[in-house]
Amino acid sequence: MPKNPIIYIDISLFAHATENIDKVMEAVKTIIPPPHIDEVTFKKSKLKGEYGNPVTVLRARIKKQEIIKVIVDRISKSLSESDKNRILQELELRLDRSNLYLRLDKQWAFRGSLKLCRADPIHLKIHFKTNKQDEIIGICRRMGIMP
Numbered sequence: 001m002p003k004n005p006i007i008y009i010d011i012s013l014f015a016h017a018t019e020n021i022d023k024v025m026e027a028v029k030t031i032i033p034p035p036h037i038d039e040v041t042f043k044k045s046k047l048k049g050e051y052g053n054p055v056t057v058l059r060a061r062i063k064k065q066e067i068i069k070v071i072v073d074r075i076s077k078s079l080s081e082s083d084k085n086r087i088l089q090e091l092e093l094r095l096d097r098s099n100l101y102l103r104l105d106k107q108w109a110f111r112g113s114l115k116l117c118r119a120d121p122i123h124l125k126i127h128f129k130t131n132k133q134d135e136i137i138g139i140c141r142r143m144g145i146m147p
Helices: 021-028 065-078 081-089 106-110 133-143
Strands: 006-016 043-048 054-062 099-105 121-128
Touching (some): 006 021, 021 054, 021 106, 054 065
Antiparallel strands (some): 006 121, 099 121
């Protein structure tokens, strides 16, 4: 396995008009704990929701290997075995060239746990140095993201 098989991780999420941005960022701290969260700059942009309501989009690209390791460790330790199996079973939907896509439940993250979800998630895009599926699976298994 290459020393640093992941080049970067993109994190993005929405803060709806009914949500407190500080609480949304608390959810992110389950993935990127202090003091590392202070090293990550989230760019904010504004959108209009389906009914014209304001939505804030928060995006960050993490390239620092120390923070990438912390994120991967958090995912590995926090996801249930059934979620890890689901990643493997849904690999064709989650893997695009060098990118592995995960959607984590924002509400669960706010409570300190990580769980896969589909609706209103924290989006993660893990960009690997390789684009070979079998190598990415091997890396994810060694890192504990997949069984």
